[in-house]
Amino acid sequence: MVTNTLNIKNVIFIVILTVVLGCKNDSQRVTPKTQDVNEIKPKESLDTGISENNVQEDVPEPMEIKTEKSKSVDESSWSELTAEDGYTLDIKYATTDNFTKKIIYDCAKCYLRPEAAEKLQAVQLALKEKFGYRIKLFDCFRPRPFQQRLWDIMPDPNYVTPPHKGSMHSRGMAVDLTLVDQSGKELDMGTEFDFFGPEAHQGYNHSDAVKRNRWILKSTMEKHGFGSIRTEWWHYSYKGKSWPLDEWVWECE
Template structure:
């Protein structure tokens, strides 16, 4: 009888310990999940800004409002027709009204399995003068005396990439100065024509208009009325 009681007592202790260990492990897992969820939620809420309190003409950084775009800011590198880095760092700034239109356009693009990739956005007027010195041709570079719509925060140079980041074939590289980049040039493979059509029709649907000589350039309607700016953004 004594041996039976001792065995039963030891089994009771062992079973109780396993239950407590299992309970603690479960509580620990739940605690970690809650903390991780709160951390992610907090990060997301801090990352993206809203338009509350901002006027449509305020300059803002596009990346503060969405992570759904891709970027290859060419003028922050030497991979451009200037062969010179003219931006201290790669940022895409533009006016709030332009950002709103871009967000709506990109939502449509994403339904088609692609998204916008930026080459250039707002451009300080001082940079426009450098470009004009190299290419003083208004077909390709706006006269800095009047200012480009890039200088006004209403123009963007863009292409399309898949959601995995693969560029669609548009027939030429960005800043190709020649007839192959013209919108009316139909002497191109059908795939290129289809890609350009998707880009152009979607951007026009959301209030942008294209320029004849550059498949990548889009101006927001009415942006030509805004004043020329020459501020440079801060780099972190």
């Protein structure tokens, strides 16, 4: 009888001990989670001005980029395209005028791999000489941390390339662009940049004027080694050597 009572006491003690230790482990597991949530608070510069009441709770906030990783540009890996080279820069992801309605890039810059930049400069010259047109740039190199921001806002592979896969933009080999006339007015390409629908497809049956404008862009780009994709009239990738995905983030003044 005495032995049985002792056994029962032992069992009760072990059960209590297990429960107490179990709770402690749970609380230990919860702590890092709370820290993680604090760490991914968005930077103030990402505030788009939308009042918090209007922000949907189920939309994940963009990850903070550790800017101390930034370093000055390595010119053997990157060429910057600027207004001095004759380009008009309208880098949409540095503004709220993009499909996410949020600022993705800290500032507007256009970098490409040197050989892609060189060929685009040749495209620019050809367009100017033959048609009197210039290039307006919507997007160029997209650092992988910025691709992550896009993905956090729109985690849908139909709209955004998953960061682990990486787009040609994150390799510095793709450029989104349109044509402007001598007065800086955009030519009619049938849709806006980043329009999601069949009207943006290369083969869509637009008016003759739109078809002509697209043909001028496409034929000149292809002549200089850029390839197009079926679904986006504005997107071209340079078909040169393969470059890796890149984490480098340009500095903002």
